[in-house]
Amino acid sequence: DSGVTQTPKHLITATGQRVTLRCSPRSGDLSVYWYQQSLDQGLQFLIQYYNGEERAKGNILERFSAQQFPDLHSELNLSSLELGDSALYFCASSVRGQQGTDTQYFGPGTRLTVL
């Protein structure tokens, strides 16, 4: 158990819909990262928040957005869903936001299926 929790574990929805994925970081961790894992693309970095502020952006679509709340939990919002958005979405947390040796710990993931 990494100490990072994600809900829900599974999510099935239809194209065009909007969903929210939730992540609670390890106690004391200020950074939250979101990743998408699909069969053809592997694990791709989406976005990072540090202590409530956006710190880095990766391959995140404009239809996707995220935020980190004062209690440090984070939500990833996916809208206008398409079939290709079906994937595993992982959250990771770390103590710092910019450090070469800062280790990221991953949650169990949310499996999103868009029908």
Add this chain to the structure above:
Amino acid sequence: TQLLEQSPQFLSIQEGENLTVYCNSSSVFSSLQWYRQEPGEGPVLLVTVVTGGEVKKLKRLTFQFGDARKDSSLHITAAQPGDTGLYLCAGAGAAGNKLTFGGGTRVLVKP
């Protein structure tokens, strides 16, 4: 764009054999992490290597970071069925805040 190439993509061996997984890039990373992932679960951190030339051992697993900090390898001695899984390497850039993952190596150890 930093890219990490892992090889091989798939490895099937008998219990007791040794295996090596490679992770290569043309970019320099400030650190490199190795993860193992089971189906339907999140990646679990195995080790972080930081210094060029560093070698770390974790029981039967040996991790090496290249001198130039561009490549790494994972060697498993006397593999066991419990070593079966997807092995991922991930490099952290200078900012250290986002990981670039390799495509993964799926290892199957048959009893």
